[in-house]
Amino acid sequence: MCGIVGLFLKDRSLEPKLGEMLTDMLVTMTDRGPDSAGIAIYGSDAGDLGKLTVQSDNASADFETIGVDLGKAIGAQVSIRVKDTHAVLEMPMSKIEEARGALADLRPNVRVMSAGDTIEIYKEVGLPKDVAARFEVSKMSGSHGIGHTRMATESAVTTMGAHPFSTGTDQCLVHNGSLSNHNSLRRKLMRDGVRIESQNDTEVGAAYLSWKMQNGSTLGEALESSLEDLDGFFTFVVGTKDGFGVVRDPIACKPAVMAETDQYVAFGSEYRALVNLPGIEDARVWEPEPATVYFWNH
Incomplete structure (x- = not known):
């Protein structure tokens, strides 16, 4: 329905x-x-910054160093805001697709909910x-x-x-x-x-x-x-x-x-x-x- x-x-x-x-x-x-x-x-x-909103069933472990690890992988600064099972990762918009690929290797259990300049998706x-x-x-x-x-x-x-x-x-x-x-x-x-x-x-x-x-x-x-x-x-x-x-x-x-x-x-x-x-x-x-x-x- x-x-x-x-x-x-x-x-x-x-x-x-x-x-x-x-x-x-x-x-x-x-x-x-x-x-x-x-x-x-x-x-x-946020201007040149883009956002990946991600989700994990094991957020405490997956999100602990995700910003640092992802930043090293893509060669750019990545900030993180954690909200329960979700987190918003901010980085240069030009790095968004590269970051999605890197996440699959760094945190295979983390799922991408949305990507873009302004959008954030939260669902459970x-x-x-x-x-x-x-x-x-x-x-x-x-x-x-x-x-x-x-x-x-x-x-x-x-x-x-x-x-x-x-x-x-x-x-x-x-x-x-x-x-x-x-x-x-x-x-x-x-x-x-x-x-x-x-x-x-x-x-x-x-x-x-x-x-x-x-x-x-x-x-x-x-x-x-x-x-x-x-x-x-x-x-x-x-x-x-x-x-x-x-x-x-x-x-x-x-x-x-x-x-x-x-x-x-x-x-x-x-x-x-x-x-x-x-x-x-x-x-x-x-x-x-x-x-x-x-x-x-x-």
Whole structure:
């Protein structure tokens, strides 16, 4: 079943409250999928610095000297912020891909959750309120973010099976629904060199959009193409460094509602996820049309 939320801020004065508002929205959707949860936050751009957000089931051992070891491997300074089972590694953006390769050798049990200038993804098995509390999501600031609470239907209840999925720099995706052609599409994308690390059909959807954009499509064009190339039923909410997009399949059997004011654009699987947002009583509220791409950017 799953529950999705998303919040794109137009009013910069709300940015310190992004994590707090997004957490409240996600916790409200708990009964749509209580087995795992995750949130992607788009924070401030640190100039030439990039970030790898990583996860380990043995964080105390894996993270103890990871910054020093990785810095030596890539020949650059690496700083680290540890948050429970996750850590954010900051380094020159030009070293991000080299660092991913080095991590596979230095810490084979460490998984990359996201990479980019601004994105940080935190996800784990458990209830949304517990996952959010572990990573202190309510204290995070940023310009936009998306969240997901999962009911596993097509893959195991694991950290790697949880949403959001990130398969491109500063890109991520959450999904409610099921794709029927994900296995054949997974094989095609992997032959083309696209990195896919789980058996979750949603990661294939994310990888498809990344692949389209790497080959010259805008996010809007990639979402339009998904309506032809992806079989099944789906509601996608997608994040990029400066944008936020939504698309539903032509049947649109999965619930979705959006609200827009001068301060924000919000998405929820149900309206109750939006009721505590500021000014919601004056918002334009609507159900996204089937096979229609919606996109906002800064």
